[in-house]
Amino acid sequence: MSREQQPNPILLSFPEQFQTERLTIRAPQWGDGAAVNEAIRESVNELRPWLPFARNLPTAEESEIRSRQARLKFLDRSDMVLYIFDTASGQFVASSGLHHIDWDARRFEIGYWLRTSWTGKGIIAEAVNSIADFAIQHLHANRVEIRCDSRNTRSAKVAERAGFTLEGILRNIEYDEEGSMAHQMVFAKVRGIEF
Numbered sequence: 001m002s003r004e005q006q007p008n009p010i011l012l013s014f015p016e017q018f019q020t021e022r023l024t025i026r027a028p029q030w031g032d033g034a035a036v037n038e039a040i041r042e043s044v045n046e047l048r049p050w051l052p053f054a055r056n057l058p059t060a061e062e063s064e065i066r067s068r069q070a071r072l073k074f075l076d077r078s079d080m081v082l083y084i085f086d087t088a089s090g091q092f093v094a095s096s097g098l099h100h101i102d103w104d105a106r107r108f109e110i111g112y113w114l115r116t117s118w119t120g121k122g123i124i125a126e127a128v129n130s131i132a133d134f135a136i137q138h139l140h141a142n143r144v145e146i147r148c149d150s151r152n153t154r155s156a157k158v159a160e161r162a163g164f165t166l167e168g169i170l171r172n173i174e175y176d177e178e179g180s181m182a183h184q185m186v187f188a189k190v191r192g193i194e195f
């Protein structure tokens with residue numbers, strides 16, 4: 001699809017929900033904040049080093065506000081948070097999505113965090129594979145990235161297991177929680193090479 005043929009993203013129609021073998025992945029809805037907040041509270045110690053929103057533990061109301069804001073951004077296509085639920089139990093297990101979107105280039109970045117009690121089950125790798133496929137099939141992605149702190153080995157392993165190629169490490173890209181400069185690993189799948 002050439003640049004001239006691309007419609008305004010707000011006019012695009014695509015599913016707001018899809019499933020994997022074990023997971024239901026969907027756009028945020030009104031009322032999701034309580035479940036998200038519960039997962040953040042359970043997982044705060046694991047999330048805090050990597051995610052700014054976990055540095056100051058949000059209230060349930062703040063999580064509901066963030067969920068509603070995420071819903072609105074999904075609808076206007078400026079950011080696409082996706083919540084991940086265990087299909088069998090209905091429990092909220094993770095958050096992911098497509099961020100830092102460049103609609104002209106069809107470039108998307110997948111971010112993710114997992115509820116602590118669900119680690120070690122391959123949930124995030126399963127979700128990332130499905131979200132990348134969604135971006136490729138429904139959004140006509142040319143490039144899908146995963147970026148993570150170079151010290152976040154668990155996140156890097158997810159990218160590798162999902163078939164993303166490490167393209168490089170951006171050195172001294174931002175300050176971490178302790179005020180030290182951090183390096184960021186950049187993984188990608190690119191149309192014509194990985195898909």
